[in-house]
Amino acid sequence: xxxxxxxxxxxxxxxxxxxxxxxxxxxxxxxxxxxxxxxxxxxxxxxxxxxxxxxxxxxxxxxxxxxxxxxxxxxxxxxxxxxxxxxxxxxxxxxxxxxxxxxxxxxxxxxxxxxxxxxxxxxxxxxxxxxxxxxxxxxxxxxxxxxxxxxxxxxxxxxxxxxxxxxxxxxxxxxxxxxxxxxxxxxxxxxxxxxxxxxxxxxxxxxxxxxxxxxxxxxxxxxxxxxxxxxxxxxxxx
Amino acid sequence: xxxxxxxxxxxxxxxxxxxxxxxxxxxxxxxxxxxxxxxxxxxxxxxxxxxxxxxxxxxxxxxxxxxxxxxxxxxxxxxxxxxxxxxxxxxxxxxxxxxxxxxxxxxxxxxxxxxxxxxxxxxxxxxxxxxxxxxxxxxxxxxxxxxxxxxxxxxxxxxxxxxxxxxxxxxxxxxxxxxxxxxxxxxxxxxxxxxxxxxxxxxxxxxxxxxxxxxxxxxxxxxxxxxxxxxxxxxxxx
DNA sequence: ACCTGAACACCGTTCAAGT
DNA sequence: ACCTGAACACCGTTCAAGT
Numbered sequence: 417x418x419x420x421x422x423x424x425x426x427x428x429x430x431x432x433x434x435x436x437x438x439x440x441x442x443x444x445x446x447x448x449x450x451x452x453x454x455x456x457x458x459x460x461x462x463x464x465x466x467x468x469x470x471x472x473x474x475x476x477x478x479x480x481x482x483x484x485x486x487x488x489x490x491x492x493x494x495x496x497x498x499x500x501x502x503x504x505x506x507x508x509x510x511x512x513x514x515x516x517x518x519x520x521x522x523x524x525x526x527x528x529x530x531x532x533x534x535x536x537x538x539x540x541x542x543x544x545x546x547x548x549x550x551x552x553x554x555x556x557x558x559x560x561x562x563x564x565x566x567x568x569x570x571x572x573x574x575x576x577x578x579x580x581x582x583x584x585x586x587x588x589x590x591x592x593x594x595x596x597x598x599x600x601x602x603x604x605x606x607x608x609x610x611x612x613x614x615x616x617x618x619x620x621x622x623x624x625x626x627x628x629x630x631x632x633x634x635x636x637x638x639x640x641x642x643x644x645x646x647x648x649x650x651x652x653x654x
Numbered sequence: 655x656x657x658x659x660x661x662x663x664x665x666x667x668x669x670x671x672x673x674x675x676x677x678x679x680x681x682x683x684x685x686x687x688x689x690x691x692x693x694x695x696x697x698x699x700x701x702x703x704x705x706x707x708x709x710x711x712x713x714x715x716x717x718x719x720x721x722x723x724x725x726x727x728x729x730x731x732x733x734x735x736x737x738x739x740x741x742x743x744x745x746x747x748x749x750x751x752x753x754x755x756x757x758x759x760x761x762x763x764x765x766x767x768x769x770x771x772x773x774x775x776x777x778x779x780x781x782x783x784x785x786x787x788x789x790x791x792x793x794x795x796x797x798x799x800x801x802x803x804x805x806x807x808x809x810x811x812x813x814x815x816x817x818x819x820x821x822x823x824x825x826x827x828x829x830x831x832x833x834x835x836x837x838x839x840x841x842x843x844x845x846x847x848x849x850x851x852x853x854x855x856x857x858x859x860x861x862x863x864x865x866x867x868x869x870x871x872x873x874x875x876x877x878x879x880x881x882x883x884x885x886x887x888x889x890x891x892x
Numbered sequence: 893a894c895c896t897g898a899a900c901a902c903c904g905t906t907c908a909a910g911t
Numbered sequence: 912a913c914c915t916g917a918a919c920a921c922c923g924t925t926c927a928a929g930t
Contacts, residue, residue, distance in 0.1 A: 452923060462896060463923085473923065498868055505864060520761075548871070551880050556871045561806050563867070568799050568860050620881070622806050625867070626743060629801070630736055632866035633786070633794045642789050643858070690904060700915055701904085711904065895930080903922060910915080 429461060431469040435479045439515070442480065447517040452476070477521050478529050484518045485531040487511040488566075491538065497546030504539060509566030519567040532565070533594050539564055540596035554600035558616065559625035667699060669707040673717045677753070680718065685755040690714070715759050716767050722756045723769040725749040726804075729776065735784030742777055747804030757805040770803070771832050777802055778834035792838035796854065797863035 437459050442450050452473055456463040470476040489507040492500055512518045522532060536557075543553040562568060591598045675697050680688050690711055694701040708714040727745040730738055750756050760770060774795075781791040800806060829836040 451921085453921085464896060464925095467924080468895090498872055502864065502868060506861070509860060523758075543871075548875055549880070552871065552875055555881060556867075558806075559867055559871075560864075562800070563860070563864055568796075568856070568863070618806075622747060622801070623744070624881075625806070626740065626798075626801055628867060628870035629794075629797055629863070630740060632870055633781075633790065633797075634736055637786055637790055642787070643793060643862075689902085691902085702906095702915060705905080706914095893930100895928105896926105897928085898926095900925075901923095904920095906917105906919075908915105908917090911913085 429459065429465065429469070431479070434459070434466060434469045434476070435483050438476060439480050439483060442517045443515055447477075447521065474525065478525060481518060481521055481525070482529050482531045484511060484515050485529070485535055488535055491542060497542065501539065501542050501546070504542065505560070505564060505566060507566070508535065508564070512566045519562065519565065522565065523562075527590060533591070533597060536564065537594035537596045540599075544596060544599075550599055553596075554616075555621060555624045558621035559628060561625065667697065667703065667707070669717070672697070672704060672707045672714070673721050676714060677718050677721060680755050681753055685715075685759065712763065716763060719756060719759055719763070720767050720769045722749060722753050723767070723773055726773055729780060735780065739777065739780050739784070742780065743798070743802060743804060745804075746773065746802070750804045757800065757803065760803065761800075765828060771829070771835060774802065775832035775834045778837075782834060782837075788837055791834075792854075793859060793862050796859035797866060799863065 434455070438450060438455055441455075441458065452466055453463045455476075456466050459465075466476075470479060488511045489504070492503050522528070528536070540553060540557055543556060544550070548556065557564065672693070676688060676693055679693075679696065690704055691701045693714075694704050697703075704714075708717060726749045727742070730741050760766070766774070778791060778795055781794060782788070786794065795802065
């Protein structure tokens, strides 16, 4: 027996290896069980060693999100515009379904990661390319809310999380390079006191989505819709 | 100078006083800054004293949620059915707007508190009373998602949170006394492998809301809608 | 120059000891 | 019987000391 205790193969510990080692237990036991110390132990390493590859726990979480978001399919080339958006959003949902922590982490971080921004920009671009004006596209994106990223947060579901909520206005330079995200900043800046993000009237966005949904429900009710026919939109309504 | 250091008036410390003392700093500095120890210190009390009034931190959070949800207005008596639902949901939003942590805490706890369940039951009941069949009401409630409780979680907002995500099926006796919540358990239980809650096909609910929204966007686009006209639903569409 | 152990300032909660 | 200090098993991160 040598002097090293029961040394594991000791791979050189890259940032990628750290991230992969973090995602696995988060999927299994949940993020709240993920700590720097535990992660280090799992890698057979002293906690401080992690700080060579991630600046702090926040950057670790960001890196984990990037890894998951990278799994969203690119836009399908040939389909119709609305179908393409639909397909993309369902792909995002599929990518996040195996990582229940991802949605919460995305919301918990103070700003979106580059991959998240790029994905958002791309979805918004699909609306624009489909002939949607800036104004409507902007409200539509807000109306989709969490759905754009592929998750719903139902109240009766058990999803975890603690934290405070500050809303720092989106710094304009953070959005450079994402033209579709930046576009409505000038075009659709409303007034009013409940302004968040880059100058959106959050109350208006809320009511926009609420009214669209309530209106859709009422239309379905009048037509005697039941879920046996499945799909709520499209051919059923148009 | 007496021997007691600078003793504050020393009120007898009830559960209510604990909850009120917890809500205030959560509104101000965020929940992540709220700890049992800090809360105790703020009350001029040893940490253990809190455990006489709340079993643990989880029950403290639940109690804080109950306090906030209690601020939602009761249903308005005379208005039309759709307007009443709309008004109620906007009241819930207003009640939660000053407590940015509430939405996250509600989602983070493993089950809804009685006040949350009662509110949900009441909103569902408003749909039923308005002539909506069980099936459509069920999907509508899911489609409203977080909106039912008055908050949206926009991706670009900075809302915080950590935690894992287990989805324990809704225990049937937990829903006794909330007839409208319990109703679809038998009526609208779908099949499929992505079943959550009390047997809902989460994928179907997701696509239901997604299609309603995409369809609404398309309809607005075809009519050349702009946000100058404000309200997206109602008279504009019907 | 590189790495890391010990330390700091925290947690939620238990539990035995003190009055 | 009541209350509570100390303690336990954790955190994320700093920092000085070791090689």
